[in-house]
Structures are given as structure tokens and as C-alpha cells.
Amino acid sequence: MQLQTKDKEVVLEDLNVYQNIGMNTNTSNFQHWLNGGLLNDVDETFVTEVQRYWEDTYGKTIDPALHTAFMNLTGKKDTRVIPGRIMRKEILPVFNDFNTSILYKDKNLYDILINPPRSAETVLKNINGTYFDKNNTAIDVESVFRELLNPHFAPV
Structure with missing residues (x-):
């Protein structure tokens, strides 16, 4: 029709x-x-x-x-x-256990909550305007640029 x-x-x-x-x-x-x-x-x-x-x-x-x-x-x-x-x-x-969804709603927490052995390494992240390094320590913008310009940092 x-x-x-x-x-x-x-x-x-x-x-x-x-x-x-x-x-x-x-x-x-x-x-x-x-x-x-x-x-x-x-x-x-x-x-x-x-x-x-x-x-x-x-x-x-x-x-x-x-x-x-x-x-x-x-x-x-x-x-x-x-x-x-x-x-x-x-x-x-x-x-999906929706009672725990608040935990996995923020993908910035995945490296803390779910850390499988072959996952990609988190080098930097930005959560609400605050930058964090691979150890989840808050860092300033200058440290972000230093990390990005670090010759050992080779983004794919």
C-alpha cells in the first residue's frame, strides 16, 4: 500500500x-x-x-x-x-543493573572501575574542566601540554 x-x-x-x-x-x-x-x-x-x-x-x-x-x-x-x-x-x-548505573555512567571512571589487562592506557583525561594524569592526579594545563609534547607519549 x-x-x-x-x-x-x-x-x-x-x-x-x-x-x-x-x-x-x-x-x-x-x-x-x-x-x-x-x-x-x-x-x-x-x-x-x-x-x-x-x-x-x-x-x-x-x-x-x-x-x-x-x-x-x-x-x-x-x-x-x-x-x-x-x-x-x-x-x-x-x-544492566540500573541501580549501579551511576558508577559506570561516567566513562572517566572506567580505568578505575574496570581495568582489564589488555585495555588502552589512560594518559590524560578532563573531567568538568579539570585535567588528570594517568594516576588520576589533578594536574594544571601546563602539565597537560608537557605530557602531550613528551616524546614517550605516542598517540595512535
Whole structure:
């Protein structure tokens, strides 16, 4: 099915086409994909396959807008694309302990918290305008330039 848009804004009646196949037309993602032309071509057979896959495999009915946008962007019909809501609410919490996320939110702490043996060496870093050396000692700007101009410092 081909939906014609008027000045990149779909008239209200046209939204029924999307709503009837299970798309939530009130989300910002829907609006972005629609305005970007990623929802112009809707393959209703593919939308049915997507719904069948998610219902049979996971017992869920999903919004097929992401699958349609992905299909229009890449030309690939993949029923396994994970909707954002499921990714945020069900998958990410399993792999990420959000209670400790404050610890790993600042990447400047990685060399302190996570120090695998083959990781890159941190030579300098800037945290909120303060420079630190490889020992995490605060240093002044002149020391930063000396370190950068040091012949033993060979950035890759």
C-alpha cells in the first residue's frame, strides 16, 4: 500500500490506515519515521507476519511501526527486530543493573572501575574542566601540554 502525504504531514483521516494495522500514531518515533518517508510503503502481509511472530514466540502484540520503518530504510523484512519498548523494559534490565548505573555512567571512571589487562592506557583525561594524569592526579594545563609534547607519549 502506498500512502501519499501532503507537505510531509498526513491528514488525520490517513492516520486510520496506520492505526488499523496496530501502529501507535501518537509517538514521536512514528512522527519522525512518517515525516522521513519511512512509513510510506506499508506491506500489510509483512505486518501480519510480524504480529504472528511476536504473538507466537513471545505472546505479545507489538506496534509494527519500527519494522515498517526498518523495512523501508534497509529493504529487509525482519520480524525479529526488537521494538524499543521491549528492549528498554524487558531486555536491558536483565543485562544492566540500573541501580549501579551511576558508577559506570561516567566513562572517566572506567580505568578505575574496570581495568582489564589488555585495555588502552589512560594518559590524560578532563573531567568538568579539570585535567588528570594517568594516576588520576589533578594536574594544571601546563602539565597537560608537557605530557602531550613528551616524546614517550605516542598517540595512535
